[in-house]
Amino acid sequence: MPSRSVDVIVLGAGMVGVSAALALQARGAMVTLVDRHGEAADETSYGNAGLIQSEAVIPYTFPRDPAEIANAALNRDPRAHVRYGALPANAHALWRYFRFSTSAEVAETAKAMKPLVFGAAAEHQKLAEAAGAGAILRPTGWLQVWRTSAGEDDAHAEVEDLAPYGVQSRFLDRDGVMAMEPHLGEAARGALHFPDPLSTPDPQGLARAYAALFVARGGRFEKGDANTLEPAASGWMVTTEAGRVGARDVVIALGPWSNDLARALGLKLPFFVKRGYHRHYAPVGDGGLGRPVLDLEKGYVMAPMTLGLRLTSGAEFASADDPPSPAHIDRLEPFARELFPIGERREAKPWLGRRPCLPDMRPIVGPFPGKSGLWLDFGHQHLGLTLGPITGRLLAEMMTGETPFVDPAPFRAERFG
Numbered sequence: 359m360p361s362r363s364v365d366v367i368v369l370g371a372g373m374v375g376v377s378a379a380l381a382l383q384a385r386g387a388m389v390t391l392v393d394r395h396g397e398a399a400d401e402t403s404y405g406n407a408g409l410i411q412s413e414a415v416i417p418y419t420f421p422r423d424p425a426e427i428a429n430a431a432l433n434r435d436p437r438a439h440v441r442y443g444a445l446p447a448n449a450h451a452l453w454r455y456f457r458f459s460t461s462a463e464v465a466e467t468a469k470a471m472k473p474l475v476f477g478a479a480a481e482h483q484k485l486a487e488a489a490g491a492g493a494i495l496r497p498t499g500w501l502q503v504w505r506t507s508a509g510e511d512d513a514h515a516e517v518e519d520l521a522p523y524g525v526q527s528r529f530l531d532r533d534g535v536m537a538m539e540p541h542l543g544e545a546a547r548g549a550l551h552f553p554d555p556l557s558t559p560d561p562q563g564l565a566r567a568y569a570a571l572f573v574a575r576g577g578r579f580e581k582g583d584a585n586t587l588e589p590a591a592s593g594w595m596v597t598t599e600a601g602r603v604g605a606r607d608v609v610i611a612l613g614p615w616s617n618d619l620a621r622a623l624g625l626k627l628p629f630f631v632k633r634g635y636h637r638h639y640a641p642v643g644d645g646g647l648g649r650p651v652l653d654l655e656k657g658y659v660m661a662p663m664t665l666g667l668r669l670t671s672g673a674e675f676a677s678a679d680d681p682p683s684p685a686h687i688d689r690l691e692p693f694a695r696e697l698f699p700i701g702e703r704r705e706a707k708p709w710l711g712r713r714p715c716l717p718d719m720r721p722i723v724g725p726f727p728g729k730s731g732l733w734l735d736f737g738h739q740h741l742g743l744t745l746g747p748i749t750g751r752l753l754a755e756m757m758t759g760e761t762p763f764v765d766p767a768p769f770r771a772e773r774f775g
């Protein structure tokens with residue numbers, strides 16, 4: 359028997375869970391947020407590149423060109439890294455990712471994601487203002503820098519692909535790049551500038567400010583293990599350090615760990631993770647950055663953070679729990695030193711995170727099939743910082759019987775059969 363009851367328990371206090379808790383609370387629900395850490399955003403929502411990517415309508419795809427696949431598979435393309443030992447366990451999900459990466463499927467996902475991606479910044483701005491965190495949510499936009507004419511061609515192709523969706527961007531020559539980021543090295547020949555995205559120099563601080571807002575508005579944050587979830591007479595029950603808490607509804611928002619619980623409850627999904635690393639560097643002299651910058655041809659982002667200049671790597675294809683390896687980020691560092699004013703490393707070991715992914719690069723937002731009172735909000739892949747607040751709103755609208763602001767069908771778990 360639970361010793362206390364609330365309306366909803368949200369499992370997981372990353373950006374996604376915190377945002378869902380706030381959206382439910384705003385609709386009148388009594389909510390308890392549960393995380394195995396004593397504070398919010400100690401995992402993936404801490405270590406990202408800090409971009410609210412309001413231009414990212416088109417999903418990150420698996421390559422379809424055989425030469426590109428071969429290059430990546432042989433670890434010759436610095437944009438990705440493959441740990442061969444992990445391939446058998448992930449083969450099914452990756453095969454489905456490959457199959458979902460056709461232009462027709464990508465267009466389908468882009469159509470579904472557009473209202474979420476375009477609405478993401480406004481949802482953040484509302485929360486940041488209410489949380490008094492406006493100073494760490496900045497209208498910086500971001501840059502994708504190219505080194506060669508091949509990179510410039512890629513940037514032009516990207517703009518062409520984005521044009522039907524009305525994404526704002528402009529091309530900068532070397533002088534234009536220097537006017538925005540005077541400390542970039544000579545390797546930066548030009549850039550694509552997306553002016554609308556926001557960025558934060560402290561993604562963890564932002565999520566924690568949202569969590570503090572949730573508590574200030576009467577929500578409870580409890581330390582506990584989501585795996586204690588069990589059915590109870592009037593719904594579900596979780597055991598936390600504060601005792602047993604029951605609720606009619608429970609939201610699974612455990613980021614990369616969501617699939618473990620969903621599977622234990624009987625849901626089979628083609629879930630996988632794209633791991634990513636970060637490391638901070640001291641800026642050289644007065645050299646800093648005004649905004650996150652992607653090295654387009656090498657596939658990493660350098661982002662100005664409170665902790666230093668943060669190099670974040672692209673995707674490492676490995677199992678979630680494989681031991682960390684610095685191989686990928688170490689390979690990127692020499693490229694980064696060509697472009698950015700970075701000095702000594704600030705940590706001996708890089709941070710490792712896991713982007714929670716489904717093959718169609720859409721999150722799952724909606725009911726747990728066949729389990730009354732259980733809800734899913736995970737799989738935000740490369741965009742969980744961006745999409746946390748807006749998917750929280752969508753989920754809360756579904757849970758409280760409001761008309762969802764967007765058709766939720768493309769985000770249901772049932773799409774995987």
Ligand SMILES: Cc1cc2nc3c(=O)[nH]c(=O)nc-3n(C[C@H](O)[C@H](O)[C@H](O)COP(=O)(O)OP(=O)(O)OC[C@H]3O[C@@H](n4cnc5c(N)ncnc54)[C@H](O)[C@@H]3O)c2cc1C
Pocket residue numbers: 369370371372373374375392393394395398399400401402403404405406407408409410411582583584585611612613614615633634635636670671711712713714736737738739740741742743744745
């Ligand atoms: C290198 C890198 C760069 C990225 N850059 C960006 C970016 O610039 N912009 C962007 O939008 N996205 C970015 N992302 C993606 C983004 O960080 C993730 O999509 C997002 O953080 C996922 O949030 P989440 O709340 O779902 O998961 P998490 O932040 O991982 O939160 C899950 C929570 O569940 C808790 N938990 C897990 N298991 C249990 C358990 N058994 N019991 C209780 N609690 C548990 C964890 O402690 C954690 O707090 C990046 C990711 C990486 C790796």
